[in-house]
Structure formats: structure tokens, C-alpha cells
Amino acid sequence: MPSEYEALVAALKLTDIPFAENAWKTRPEGVYGVVSLEMEDGDLIGDGRKVDRSWEGSVDVFFLRIAQRDEMMNTVEEILDEICGGSWELNSFTHEQAAGLFHIEWVFRVMDDAEDQE
């Protein structure tokens, strides 16, 4: 597991938002967060080796009141800035009418600690 990802999970778990890792809880009540590592990224070079290997993942936060948005964004983005540097983006912000929940999704990339692999 990339050490940057482990640091990210640890930092998110220290916030007031209850974060679950690699999990997905249905119908969260109140504020709830999910962080997961999803796919390998990285550039391929001519001989098939991967360089600059990285992983892409996402952070999701669900919450009930629009007034909570800035607090959620500041909390998560401060941690993403600190751990992922510039390698993150806000991917979506939606409102689920049926569930009455707001949902913010960020996508991040973390470097793999392993050496180049064949």
C-alpha cells in the first residue's frame, strides 16, 4: 500500500468526519466519509515498463445540510493539499433529492513507493 495513501487515510480518520476505508455504507445518516484506492495509474514507456507509477483513488463525503459544505471542503482539501500536493481534484458535487444528502467526491493520485516494475 503506498505510504502516501496510508498517511491520507490516517489524517482523514483524525477529523470529525467518520471515515471508512475501502468501504461503502448505504444510506449514511448525517455526515459520513469514504476513502478508497481504486486503480493503478502511471505512464508506460516503450519497453512496457511503467514509470512514475501511481495510484488513483477517491474521497467521498455525504452530509445533510448545505451549510456544512464549506467545513467539509476545507477539512478534506487541507489534508489532500498536505499529502497529495497538487495531485487531486474536486470531481463532483451533487445533491440526492430522494435521500436528502449532499455528496462531494474528490479524486487523488498518490505515488507508489515500489521501484519500477517490469
Add this chain to the structure above:
Amino acid sequence: MAMEMSAEGLDGIGEMLGALEEQAEGVAARGLYEGAGIMASAIVQAAQGIQTEKFQGKRDSRKPSPEEKEIVLGAAVGIAKFEKNGSEVNTSVGYQNAGYAELAGKMVAVPKVVNAINSGTSFMKKQPFVRKARTKATAKATAAIRQSIEAAFDEIGRKYQGST
């Protein structure tokens, strides 16, 4: 003692550089269009892999329905209008302008269906097929853009070769 140096054919090079500058925007746009096409194809292909399940009554969680997947597969993956930003030309590829489709007798916005599948909801686990396509196709699209630009510049170079 100073050594005299001279270079010949600079007029031709100047003309070529002028042509490069003049045509740079068009060259970049053609390259971008090729790269965007590769990205759009990758998204269409990734959408085939969306996992579905039939509606089974009220449950806390579910996968997208086969009908929702059909909406995504039937929608056009668009290449947005190119935007100039200084020396850059930008665009986006996706379902932003895919319009509406009928789902269970109601009209739903296609981008909303795509977003629910791609980013997940409180009742549906995400299947980030658009991001997976981007990750998979970025290198190929970048190479196509580079190749297209290099080919165009070679052509301009050949055109002015005779005058240098």
C-alpha cells in the same frame, strides 16, 4: 583576431517560423481532436463493463439497472467546443451534453445517470468507468496528439525546405 561567421538561408527559416506560428493553433486543434476521439472511444468501451442488477423492490443498496446502463450506452460521448487559452487549446470529453432519456416513464438527465454510476450515491456503489477510461487512454491519446502535431510540423518544414 575575430573570425567571421555567416549563416545562409535565414530568410527561409524566418518564413518557416512565421508559418509555424500562423498555423500552430490549427495544428494543435487537429491533434487535440484526434486525442479526444481516442478518449471518447475508451469511455464508450468502459461503459460496456458497467455491472447491473434488475430492480428487486425497495432495498438499501443496488447496482445500476440494465435500463440505466442502456441509457449510458445509448448516449453520445461528446467532444466539447474547443476553447483557446493563450497558446493552449482545451476541450472536454464526456456526457455533458447528452440530454435526456426516458427511465421508468420519466425523463431523466443522462449526465445525472452517468454521474450516479461513476461517482456513486448513498444507495449505489460507484463504478468509475469514465475515470478508468481516462487512466487507460491518456498515454495513447497524448501520443496521438504528439504524433499529429509532429506530422503537421514536418509537413510545414518540408514545404519550406527548398527555400533554406
